[in-house]
Amino acid sequence: MASPDGSWVDVVVKIGGSACTKKAQFETLHMENLTSTSRQLAKLLEEGGRMAIIHGAGSFGHQQAKEFGVSKGTSEAAVKSGSGQTLLDPRLREGFAKTRLSVTTLSKHVITALVGEGIPAVAISPCPFVGTSQKKLLGDELPAAAAEGTRGLLQCGLVPVVHGDAVLDAKQGVAILSGDVWMVQLCRELKARSAVFVTDVDGVFTRPPSDPGAELVRQILVDPKTGELELTGVSMNTASHDVTGGLKAKLESAAEVLLGAPSVQAVYIVRAGSDAAAQALRGITPSEGTTLIRRT
Numbered sequence: 001m002a003s004p005d006g007s008w009v010d011v012v013v014k015i016g017g018s019a020c021t022k023k024a025q026f027e028t029l030h031m032e033n034l035t036s037t038s039r040q041l042a043k044l045l046e047e048g049g050r051m052a053i054i055h056g057a058g059s060f061g062h063q064q065a066k067e068f069g070v071s072k073g074t075s076e077a078a079v080k081s082g083s084g085q086t087l088l089d090p091r092l093r094e095g096f097a098k099t100r101l102s103v104t105t106l107s108k109h110v111i112t113a114l115v116g117e118g119i120p121a122v123a124i125s126p127c128p129f130v131g132t133s134q135k136k137l138l139g140d141e142l143p144a145a146a147a148e149g150t151r152g153l154l155q156c157g158l159v160p161v162v163h164g165d166a167v168l169d170a171k172q173g174v175a176i177l178s179g180d181v182w183m184v185q186l187c188r189e190l191k192a193r194s195a196v197f198v199t200d201v202d203g204v205f206t207r208p209p210s211d212p213g214a215e216l217v218r219q220i221l222v223d224p225k226t227g228e229l230e231l232t233g234v235s236m237n238t239a240s241h242d243v244t245g246g247l248k249a250k251l252e253s254a255a256e257v258l259l260g261a262p263s264v265q266a267v268y269i270v271r272a273g274s275d276a277a278a279q280a281l282r283g284i285t286p287s288e289g290t291t292l293i294r295r296t
């Protein structure tokens with residue numbers, strides 16, 4: 001049930017693909033991170049914390065999407081051909097099916113870990129009910145049924161768990177919808193108080209964390225009018241098989257959360273299973289980690 005201020009959850013958490021999988025090893029789970037995160041979430045639930053969960057794809061789905069061009073889709077002309085029908089070419093159909101098989105396989109593993117720790121986790125698959133146009137959500141928001149369905153689960157005391165997915169796209173036939181986009185939507189629809197991105201590193205660093213001399217950035221200010229991020233002195237890289245833009249796209253989503261979801265006080269980026277993650281999940285500024293807030 002929503003609280004008197006209309007809030008459905010305290011926190012929306014994205015378990016990043018970098019946390020729940022070993023990103024460099026094809027379709028390999030990171031069991032330690034998955035278990036420690038599931039335990040932290042179970043404890044939070046026991047304390048009465050209300051949450052919605054999202055997970056990324058990591059080494060599940062990104063490779064297939066890249067190999068078969070699922071993120072790029074097909075040309076507009078091809079979408080319109082075939083007497084108004086969107087007939088994808090056989091290779092794109094194969095790629096779409098393989099990408100979905102991979103992300104839904106990961107979803108099953110994530111749900112298994114959460115349920116194993118006592119969380120009544122229920123998977124929500126965006127495809128085929130949530131579509132895009134040129135990779136952007138149609139109308140820039142979730143279809144009413146998706147938002148209502150998510151609230152319906154929460155109303156029953158269940159914990160919704162959405163995953164990044166391959167979806168149908170009005171302009172390019174097919175596309176990839178990142179879990180990061182759901183972060184923005186769920187924070188707004190559920191009037192969350194905080195948003196937490198759980199990754200395999202402590203937060204945002206001044207340069208890729210494996211580079212010598214990389215330093216943790218404790219706070220990033222976001223312009224509340226434009227969403228512009230204060231990122232002077234920060235450089236980042238993205239894995240070659242990542243089809244959803246890596247850390248840069250995540251930071252843009254975090255800024256959109258602060259722009260589009262006024263209920264959210266702060267967005268946190270923390271390491272899976274850390275004390276910092278436990279703090280961030282409770283809306284406490286983590287001792288280690290990156291906090292994004294609106295510039296006043």
Ligand SMILES: Nc1ncnc2c1ncn2[C@@H]1O[C@H](COP(=O)(O)OP(=O)(O)OP(=O)(O)O)[C@@H](O)[C@H]1O
Nearest residue numbers: 016017018056057058204205207208236237246247
């Ligand atoms: N300057 C930086 N600071 C922090 N991380 C960085 C930086 N540059 C690159 N990275 C990499 O970004 C990764 C986190 O971004 P990524 O998009 O992989 O997150 P994710 O949400 O966990 O993944 P997915 O999109 O699969 O869900 C880290 O694993 C890290 O290696």
Ligand SMILES: C=C(C)CCOP(=O)(O)O
Nearest residue numbers: 056057061164178179244
């Ligand atoms: C099918 C895919 C690759 C989904 C990607 O979702 P993300 O890892 O949250 O960006």
